[in-house]
Amino acid sequence: MxxxxxxxxxxxxxxxxxxLVAPADAHPRRAGRVTVVVDVQGHMGEGARSAVSMWSGAxxxxxxxxxxxxxxxxxxxxxxxxxxxxxxxxxxGIQYGGWSERDGRRCEVGLPGVLGSPxxxxxxxxxxxxxxxxxxxxxxxxxxxxxxxxxEIGHCLGLPDRDSGAGVMAPLGDLxxxxxxxxxxxxxxx
Numbered sequence: 001m002x003x004x005x006x007x008x009x010x011x012x013x014x015x016x017x018x019x020l021v022a023p024a025d026a027h028p029r030r031a032g033r034v035t036v037v038v039d040v041q042g043h044m045g046e047g048a049r050s051a052v053s054m055w056s057g058a059x060x061x062x063x064x065x066x067x068x069x070x071x072x073x074x075x076x077x078x079x080x081x082x083x084x085x086x087x088x089x090x091x092x093g094i095q096y097g098g099w100s101e102r103d104g105r106r107c108e109v110g111l112p113g114v115l116g117s118p119x120x121x122x123x124x125x126x127x128x129x130x131x132x133x134x135x136x137x138x139x140x141x142x143x144x145x146x147x148x149x150x151x152e153i154g155h156c157l158g159l160p161d162r163d164s165g166a167g168v169m170a171p172l173g174d175l176x177x178x179x180x181x182x183x184x185x186x187x188x189x190x
Contacts, residue, residue, distance in 0.1 A: 037071055042081030044111050047145025050138050054146075054168075055153055058177040061185040062157055070106060077107045077156045079149055085112035085190035089171065091150075092123045098148040100155040115144040126157070136175065145158045150175050157163075159184045 023158075040048045049066060056064045070076035086097030094117070100109045124147075125136055125140040138146050150168045155161075159181055161171045167178025 025161075032062060033063060034075065035065060036075040036077060037068055038064050038077045038079065038153075039069055042079075042080045042111065042141075044081055044115055044145035045079075047115070047138070047142035047147075048079045048111065048149040049085045050142060051149035051153060054136075054150055054175060055157075055177075059182065059185055060176065061188065064153070073105075075105050076176075077109060077153060079109040079111060079152075082110035082112055085181065086110075086112050094120050094123065096120055096144060096148065098152045100152040102156060109149065109152040109156065111145055111148055111152075114149060116141070120144055146184045147175055154181065157185070158188045 038052050040052070042048075052064050052066060055062070057086060064077075070078060082099075085095040087095050088096035089095065094114060095113055096112060098109060098111050098115075100107055102108075104168045119143060122138050124144050125135075128135060128143070135143050154169050159169050162178075162180060165178060165180070166176065167181050167186075168175055168176070169181055
């Protein structure tokens, strides 16, 4: 009888071990994956939070997680509303450029208040409609903050601007991650 108990105990141990190992092999994680906390402040927060969701769903290099403040350790992106727009981006005469600035483990993103302007919202929506582009179920009012936040999060993650083409790092891009964006994230992991 003790031999049967030992055999059953060994069999249970093998089944449990296989059960624990199999799921780990079924979903491998990238070695370079890091978690970055994102603190979104201001009235344009829904657009910025949608950009965080886009980034989280489009790649597996960096896990973005929303929080109310930066932790004491690890990378953090703080997205806030600012008064002035950076003049590098203009739509029908309205400057709407955001900015980002990294200082150690923290990256500040400034979203200019003009992103909530009804005039800019109308112009951006008309431009997207004329191009046959989709807002991906993001409201017209949230889209400008979504677009600029998505672009600036890319800068915080180390991606460069691109002069043309598709993707989040191109001017008025389609807010997806292009092959070039993925290549830049791959380079970050190395």
